[in-house]
Amino acid sequence: MMFSALPISVQYAVMAVMFICGICQLELIMYKLFSRSGIADCIADVGIYAVLFTALAYITASVEKGKVVYTVGIPYAVIAAFSGYVLIRFVIQTAKQKKRNRNTLSPSSVKQSLDNLDSGICFADSDGRIILINRTMGKLTESIIGRYPQMLGEIENMTKNADGVSGLGNGLFMLSDKKVWSFKTEKLSKAGLEGYTQTVAYDVTELYNSNEMLKNNNEKLRKTNEKTQQMYEELADRIREQETLNLKIKIHNDIGRSLISIAQIDSEAQGENMDTQLALLQNAVSYFSDHRGAALNSTQDVIRRAAGMNVKLITLGALPDNTALKSLFLTACDECVTNCVNHAYGTEVQAAVSLSDGVWKMRFTNNGTAPTQEISEGGGLSSLRRKVVDLGGEMYYEYSPEFALIIKIKNS
Helix, strand or coil: CEHHHCCHHHHHHHHHHHHHHHHHHHHHHHHHHHCCCCCHHHHHHHHHHHHHHHHHHHHHHCEECCEECCCCCCEHHHHHHHHHHHHHHHHHHHHHHHHHHHCCCCHHHHHHHHHCCCCEEEEECCCCEEEEECHHHHHHHHHHHCCCCCEHHHHHHHHHHCCCCEEEECCEEECCCCCEEEEEEEECCCCCCCCCEEEEEEECHHHHHHHHHHHHHHHHHHHHHHHHHHHHHHHHHHHHHHHHHHHHHHHHHHHHHHHHHHHHHHHHCCCCHHHHHHHHHHHHHHHHCCCCCCCCCCHHHHHHHHHHCCCEEEEECCCCCCHHHHHHHHHHHHHHHHHHHHHHCCCEEEEEEEEECCEEEEEEEECCCCCCCCCCCCHHHHHHHHHHHHCCCEEEEECCCCCEEEEEEECC
C-alpha cells in the first residue's frame, strides 16, 4: 500500500514518528561531536539524517489542510521499516558511544573526575588565569568570597582578607562552618607543565580536631605529671619529717630516763644500790655515745625499761597483731611511764588494750598526781598524737574519775 492511500490521520501519525526519528538522529550526531568522536564517525549519521529530513519534507508537503496535494509513490512498509531502523540504530549507537566515553580519556571525563573529588583543586597558567577548577574548589571559594574565582590571586588572597576565615598557621584555615581546610599552592615543573600553578585544598577537620584533642590530653598529662612529682617531693619531705619525729621521740624518752636515773643516784646512791644505779647511769648517758638503748619489740621490753625508772608497768589485754598498732601501744606505754615520773611523780602505770566493734581502745592511767589544768602537750605527747593521726585514729584525755590518756583506732 502506497503512503498516499493511507487515511489522513494515519499519514499524520507517520509524519510524527518520522519527526521524532529526525530529532533522535540529530541528537546522536551532536552527542558524537561533543564526545570528540571525529567527523568520519558521524558521516553515516549525517547521511541518514539528510535522507530522513528530505523524506519527511516530501511527505509533509503532500498533505495540506487535510487534503492530498500530490500522491506519494513510496510504499508505507518502506517508510515504517526505515523509521524503525533509525530508532533502533539511535539506541545502539548511543549505548556504544557511552561505553566508548567511559573507556576513553577526554577533557570532559577529566573534568568530571575532578568534580567528583572531595578535595578542591585548580590550575592556573603563567599569567595567573585559572584554566581548570573543580566543583569543590569552586564552591569553597564562592562560599568565602561570594563568586567563582577567575584569577589565582583571588584564591591566594581569600584566606587573608575574607570574613569568616581564621588562620591557624601552616596553611590551615577554619571557615565559618568550623571546618578546617589546608590550602597548598605549588609551581609545576614537570616537562610540558612549566609555568603552570596547582592549588589544592584538603578537608582536614577530623585530623585537626584529633591533634587538638591530643594536645589537650598531653597538657593534662603534663599537669598530672607535675602534681605527681610534687607529691613525690612532699612524700620525701614527709618521710624526712617522720624520721625527725622518731628521733625527737627517742631523744625525749632517753633524756627523760637519763634525768630520772641521775636523780635516783643522787637520792639513793648508797650501799648495795650503788652498783645498780651506776649501771643505770651508764645506760642513760649512752645516748650521747654511739650506743643506743634496745628497741621496744615486746611488752617485756617496755616493762623492763619502766622498772629501770622504778615504775611498775601493768599491761592488760592482748596486743594487736598489726605491727603498726603494736608499735604504737609500746611507744605510748614508754611515753606514759616517762611522763608519770617527770610530771605525776608516780610509781605505777596501767595500760589496758581492748578490741570492741572493730575499734582498738588503749587506755593509760597512773597512780601519780592528777593534773590540775588542761594538758599542754610537749614533744613526746605531740609526737605520739602525730603517730595516732597517721594511723587514722584519735587521742584524747579523761580527767574524771581519774586522769587517763585514751587512744582509739579502727581495726584494719
